[in-house]
Amino acid sequence: MKSLSIKDIAVKANVSITTVSFIINGKAKEKSISEAVIEKVEKIIAESGYKPNQIARSLRTGNSNIIGLIIEDISNSFFSRIARLIEDKAYKRGYKIIYSSTENSIDKAKELINMFKSRKVDAYIISPIKGIEEDIQMLMNDGNPVILFDRNLPDISTSYVGADHFNASYQSIKNFIDQGKKNIALVTIDINVAQITERLEGYKKALEDSGIKYNEDLVLKIHFNQEESETIAQIQKLLQHKAVDAVLFATNYLAISGLKALKQIDKKIGDDFAVIAYDDHEAFELHTPRISAIQQPLEEIAETIIKMILNQLSSKAKLPAEEVIIPARLVLRD
Amino acid sequence: MKSLSIKDIAVKANVSITTVSFIINGKAKEKSISEAVIEKVEKIIAESGYKPNQIARSLRTGNSNIIGLIIEDISNSFFSRIARLIEDKAYKRGYKIIYSSTENSIDKAKELINMFKSRKVDAYIISPIKGIEEDIQMLMNDGNPVILFDRNLPDISTSYVGADHFNASYQSIKNFIDQGKKNIALVTIDINVAQITERLEGYKKALEDSGIKYNEDLVLKIHFNQEESETIAQIQKLLQHKAVDAVLFATNYLAISGLKALKQIDKKIGDDFAVIAYDDHEAFELHTPRISAIQQPLEEIAETIIKMILNQLSSKAKLPAEEVIIPARLVLRD
DNA sequence: TTGATGCGCTAAAACGTTTTAGCCTTACCG
DNA sequence: CGGTAAGGCTAAAACGTTTTAGCGCATCAA
Numbered sequence: 001m002k003s004l005s006i007k008d009i010a011v012k013a014n015v016s017i018t019t020v021s022f023i024i025n026g027k028a029k030e031k032s033i034s035e036a037v038i039e040k041v042e043k044i045i046a047e048s049g050y051k052p053n054q055i056a057r058s059l060r061t062g063n064s065n066i067i068g069l070i071i072e073d074i075s076n077s078f079f080s081r082i083a084r085l086i087e088d089k090a091y092k093r094g095y096k097i098i099y100s101s102t103e104n105s106i107d108k109a110k111e112l113i114n115m116f117k118s119r120k121v122d123a124y125i126i127s128p129i130k131g132i133e134e135d136i137q138m139l140m141n142d143g144n145p146v147i148l149f150d151r152n153l154p155d156i157s158t159s160y161v162g163a164d165h166f167n168a169s170y171q172s173i174k175n176f177i178d179q180g181k182k183n184i185a186l187v188t189i190d191i192n193v194a195q196i197t198e199r200l201e202g203y204k205k206a207l208e209d210s211g212i213k214y215n216e217d218l219v220l221k222i223h224f225n226q227e228e229s230e231t232i233a234q235i236q237k238l239l240q241h242k243a244v245d246a247v248l249f250a251t252n253y254l255a256i257s258g259l260k261a262l263k264q265i266d267k268k269i270g271d272d273f274a275v276i277a278y279d280d281h282e283a284f285e286l287h288t289p290r291i292s293a294i295q296q297p298l299e300e301i302a303e304t305i306i307k308m309i310l311n312q313l314s315s316k317a318k319l320p321a322e323e324v325i326i327p328a329r330l331v332l333r334d
Numbered sequence: 335m336k337s338l339s340i341k342d343i344a345v346k347a348n349v350s351i352t353t354v355s356f357i358i359n360g361k362a363k364e365k366s367i368s369e370a371v372i373e374k375v376e377k378i379i380a381e382s383g384y385k386p387n388q389i390a391r392s393l394r395t396g397n398s399n400i401i402g403l404i405i406e407d408i409s410n411s412f413f414s415r416i417a418r419l420i421e422d423k424a425y426k427r428g429y430k431i432i433y434s435s436t437e438n439s440i441d442k443a444k445e446l447i448n449m450f451k452s453r454k455v456d457a458y459i460i461s462p463i464k465g466i467e468e469d470i471q472m473l474m475n476d477g478n479p480v481i482l483f484d485r486n487l488p489d490i491s492t493s494y495v496g497a498d499h500f501n502a503s504y505q506s507i508k509n510f511i512d513q514g515k516k517n518i519a520l521v522t523i524d525i526n527v528a529q530i531t532e533r534l535e536g537y538k539k540a541l542e543d544s545g546i547k548y549n550e551d552l553v554l555k556i557h558f559n560q561e562e563s564e565t566i567a568q569i570q571k572l573l574q575h576k577a578v579d580a581v582l583f584a585t586n587y588l589a590i591s592g593l594k595a596l597k598q599i600d601k602k603i604g605d606d607f608a609v610i611a612y613d614d615h616e617a618f619e620l621h622t623p624r625i626s627a628i629q630q631p632l633e634e635i636a637e638t639i640i641k642m643i644l645n646q647l648s649s650k651a652k653l654p655a656e657e658v659i660i661p662a663r664l665v666l667r668d
Numbered sequence: 669t670t671g672a673t674g675c676g677c678t679a680a681a682a683c684g685t686t687t688t689a690g691c692c693t694t695a696c697c698g
Numbered sequence: 699c700g701g702t703a704a705g706g707c708t709a710a711a712a713c714g715t716t717t718t719a720g721c722g723c724a725t726c727a728a
Contacts, residue, residue: 056714
C-alpha cells in the first residue's frame with residue numbers, strides 16, 4: 001500500500017502542491033492563503049492521516065532534524081543514562097537522536113561518523129576517542145555543529161561539556177587523606193584521553209599538596225579492553241598488600257570489577273580500608289557497605305549539551321568553541 | 335563547503351552519472367562497463383572521498399537500511415544490553431539502528447512509530463505496550479517487517495521473540511518450595527502485558543502444583559510509574575510480615591527497590607528468607623549475600639530477532655508470523 | 669486613467685540518487 | 699552482404715518535498 005504524498009492531498013483538495021506545502025509548514029498566513037483553503041486542506045490531512053515523507057524533506061532542505069550521538073558503549077550505565085536524558089531533551093525540541101557505540105574502536109568511530117555524515121545529521125554529539133581528531137575536524141570544517149562530551153581531545157578546538165574530573169579526583173583523595181589514609185591506590189585505565197589523565201593528575205596533586213609522595217606501585221593501569229577476569233586478578237594483586245588503605249577507581253566498571261575482586265580476598269571495606277568509585281552505579285548504593293562515589297551531574301551535562309547544540313544550530317554564523325566544565329559531586333556513603 | 339555529488343564524480347571522470355552509479359552499486363559487470371572505466375572512476379571516488387548521499391538514495395529506492403528499535407527505556411540495563419547486541423549484529427549486516435524510548439507512554443510510542451514511518455525505516459523491532467496494537471497492525475498492513483520482543487501483544491499476530499517467562503517463574507517458585515518455603519511473595523507490576531502476566535501465572539501454577547493455595551495478600555502489584563520511595567514503602571509493608579519466607583521480584587528494578595527496602599527493615603536474606611530477581615543485574619552478583627536471578631538469554635534473543643528481521647527483509651512475500659520462546663536460566667547464588 | 673500594491677494562489681526547478689529504455693558500434697552468423 | 703547480438707555507454711524520468719518567481723485580479727492613490 002503506497003503511502004500518501006503531498007500530491008494526493010493537493011488533488012483531493014483541488015489546490016496546488018505548493019499550497020499544501022505552505023500549509024503544512026505553517027507558512028500559510030505569511031503566504032496569504034485564505035482561511036477557507038487552510039481549513040479544507042487541514043481537514044483532508046487530518047482525515048487521511050498523511051505524514052510528510054521526511055526523507056524527501058531532508059533531501060530538499062538539507063537537514064534532517066536528527067542529531068547523531070556517538071558514544072563508547074550504550075550498555076554502560078553512564079552512557080545509557082546520559083543518552084536517555086539527551087534523547088528526551090532533544091525530542092522535546094523536535095529533534096531525534098541516532099546513537100551508536102564505538103566500542104573504543106577507531107575504525108568503528110570513523111565509520112560511524114561517515115555514516116552519520118551520509119545521513120546528513122544536523123549535529124554531532126561525540127564522546128570521542130583518540131585517533132579521530134581529523135575526522136572531527138572535517139566535520140567542523142564542513143560547518144556541522146559538533147560537541148564533545150565526557151572526553152575532550154586536546155589537539156582540536158571543539159565545544160566540550162564535561163565534569164571537573166581533576167577536582168573530583170582531587171577531592172576524593174583529599175577525603176582519604178583527611179581520614180588519615182597513607183597508602184592510597186588508584187585503579188585506572190590505559191586509555192590516553194583527557195578525562196582519564198585528569199583523574200590521575202588530581203590524584204597526584206592531592207598527594208603532593210599533602211606532602212605524600214607519589215608511589216607508582218599504587219597506580220594500576222588496566223588495559224582498556226582486556227577480559228574482566230584478568231582485571232580482577234590484577235586488582236587483587238594490588239589490593240592484597242596490607243598497606244593499601246584506600247583506593248579510588250577511575251571508572252564505575254573498574255569499581256565493579258574491584259568489588260568482585262575484594263569479595264574473593266580477605267580485605268574488608270571499613271575503617272581500615274576505604275573505597276571511592278568514579279561514576280555512580282546502582283550497585284554501589286546497594287552494596288554492603290555502601291560504596292562512596294563521584295556522581296557526574298548527568299542531567300546538567302545533558303541539558304548543557306542540548307542547549308549548546310541548539311544554539312549552534314540556530315545561529316547562522318559559526319560560534320566559537322566553548323568549554324563547559326561542571327563540578328562533580330562526591331557522595332560519601334556509610 | 336558543499337559535499338560532492340555523483341555528478342561531480344561523473345564530470346571528473348568524464349562519464350555519465352549512470353555509469354558512476356552502476357559502479358558504485360557493484361553493477362558494473364552486469365551492465366558491461368569496461369574495466370578501464372571502472373578503475374578510473376573508482377580511483378576518483380577513492381581520492382575524492384565521495385560518499386553517496388543516503389537520503390537521496392533512500393528517496394529513490396524507498397528503503398533506508400535503517401531498522402527502528404522501540405523500547406521502554408534505554409537506561410534500563412536489560413534494554414541497553416539488548417540494544418547493544420542488536421545494534422552490533424545489525425551493523426555487521428549493513429544495517430543501522432535508530433532507537434528510542436517510549437517511557438511506557440502510549441502517545442510517545444505512537445509518535446515514535448510515526449516518526450520511524452516517515453523516516454522510512456526498513457523494519458521495526460518493538461518492545462510494545464498495550465494500546466498500540468492498531469498502529470502495529472497498520473505497519474504490518476503496509477508490508478513492513480515487524481518483530482516484537484520481550485513483550486507480546488495477544489490481540490495481534492506478529493512475530494515475537496521472548497524468554498519463557500512462565501517457566502522461569504514456575505521454576506523459581508518450585509525452587510523456593512523445594513527449599514521448604516511456605517509463604518512465597520511475588521512483587522510485580524500492574525502493567526497488563528503478556529510477559530508480566532505469564533510471570534504471575536507461573537507463580538500461581540507452581541504453588542498449585544505443590545498444593546499451596548494462592549494467597550492474594552502475598553502478591554504486590556506496583557503501579558508502573560510511581561515514585562521509587564513509594565515502591566520501597568509498599569515492599570517494606572509486604573515483607574515485614576515474619577511469615578513471608580521468600581520473594582520473587584518480577585523485574586530487575588523492582589528487585590533493586592526491594593533490596594533497598596530490605597536494607598531498612600530488619601529482615602535478612604539467608605536461610606530463613608530467600609530472594610530471586612527476574613532479569614539479572616550487576617548489582618545482584620555484588621550484593622551481600624549475592625542475589626539469585628533469572629537470566630534472560632540476551633545474546634540469543636538479539637540474534638534471533640536479527641535473523642528473523644533479515645529473513646523478512648530478504649523475502650519478497652510476507653512471511654507468516656513466527657513466535658520464538660527461548661528458555662531463561664535460573665542462576666542460584668550463595 | 670494609470671501605475672503600484674496586495675491578495676491568493678501556482679508552475680516548475682531543485683535536492684542526489686537509481687533505473688529503464690535505448691543509442692551507437694562492432695562482431696558474428698548464415 | 700544483411701541481420702542480429704552483444705558490448706559499452708547515456709538521457710531522462712522518477713522518488714516527495716520546498717521554495718522562488720510570478721500570474722491574474724482587485725483595490726487604491728494620484
